[in-house]
Amino acid sequence: xxxxxxxxxxxxxxxxxxxxxxxxxxxxxxxxxxxxxxxxxxxxxxxxxxxxxxxxxxxxxxxxxxxxxxxxxxxxxxxxxxxxxxxxxxxxxxxxxxxxxxxxxxxxxxxxxxxxxxxxxxxxxxxxxxxxxxxxxxxxxxxxxxxxxxxxxxxxxxxxxxxxxxxxxxxxxxxxxxxxxxxxxxxxxxxxxxxxxxxxxxxxxxxxxxxxxx
Ligand code: HEC
Ligand code: HEC
Numbered sequence: 001x002x003x004x005x006x007x008x009x010x011x012x013x014x015x016x017x018x019x020x021x022x023x024x025x026x027x028x029x030x031x032x033x034x035x036x037x038x039x040x041x042x043x044x045x046x047x048x049x050x051x052x053x054x055x056x057x058x059x060x061x062x063x064x065x066x067x068x069x070x071x072x073x074x075x076x077x078x079x080x081x082x083x084x085x086x087x088x089x090x091x092x093x094x095x096x097x098x099x100x101x102x103x104x105x106x107x108x109x110x111x112x113x114x115x116x117x118x119x120x121x122x123x124x125x126x127x128x129x130x131x132x133x134x135x136x137x138x139x140x141x142x143x144x145x146x147x148x149x150x151x152x153x154x155x156x157x158x159x160x161x162x163x164x165x166x167x168x169x170x171x172x173x174x175x176x177x178x179x180x181x182x183x184x185x186x187x188x189x190x191x192x193x194x195x196x197x198x199x200x201x202x203x204x205x206x207x208x209x210x211x212x213x214x
Contacts, residue, residue, distance in 0.1 A: 050112035068104035114161035126209025
């Protein structure tokens with residue numbers, strides 16, 4: 001991807017995120033601490049008691065410390081079927097803008113230790129990919145967007161502490177799960193060529209590396 005198209009996508013992202021925040025503020029509705037607690041507990045039944053992620057019949061992603069804009073963006077993508085997941089469609093489509101804003105703040109402030117459980121053998125190779133990319137395959141350094149510490153920024157998600165098996169699944173299935181409304185392209189297009197170029201071994205290494213970062 002050249003810099004110009006990256007710039008265009010970045011500009012579109014900024015506009016989209018400003019409009020969601022504006023919508024939440026317009027409503028001006030406060031969420032009671034009781035309602036927020038109940039909803040947060042509900043999310044944690046799947047996403048782990050401290051929102052650090054959970055391994056059930058498949059990996060449930062960590063939400064703790066996640067960027068608010070990224071969470072908002074993904075919940076919207078589930079509702080609009082740009083991101084395919086029937087469970088999260090049901091969860092997301094009932095959230096009011098005020099509840100959404102309250103939830104994203106709540107998760108941003110959680111900081112549990114990574115769940116762990118990844119094989120450690122290829123962590124060093126994963127670190128190299130994370131920091132330097134794979135120049136021969138045109139893969140830019142992950143750090144250039146997700147941050148040197150993998151904490152993310154705005155629309156760029158935090159990867160630190162994310163479950164390695166979740167990361168592996170997402171990168172492997174990118175084309176089938178993200179950007180599913182071709183008439184309404186979104187920020188998932190930024191990751192598409194990157195997910196595509198990585199080999200399965202490289203995906204597993206970089207997933208193992210990020211999963212153990214605090
Ligand atoms: C019944 C289980 C369940 C509940 C309850 C649930 N989730 Fe999820 N959530 C999932 C699964 C499974 C995924 C992974 C989807 C995938 O693999 O793409 C997910 C993914 C997400 C993602 C995308 C994360 C990422 O890293 O891209 C967000 C954001 C999210 N959930 C937020 C919430 C919030 C907020 C709540 C509570 C209001 C909630 N979830 C409740 C099962 C659940
Ligand atoms: C040019 C910027 C850019 C680079 C470089 C980049 N990413 Fe991303 N990445 C993004 C954006 C933007 C998203 C959010 C996509 C969306 O909104 O659907 C994302 C999402 C992801 C996700 C999904 C996270 C989740 O919680 O579901 C993973 C995993 C990921 N990137 C891994 C990587 C890895 C590994 C590398 C390096 C090999 C990398 N990224 C390089 C921009 C980038």
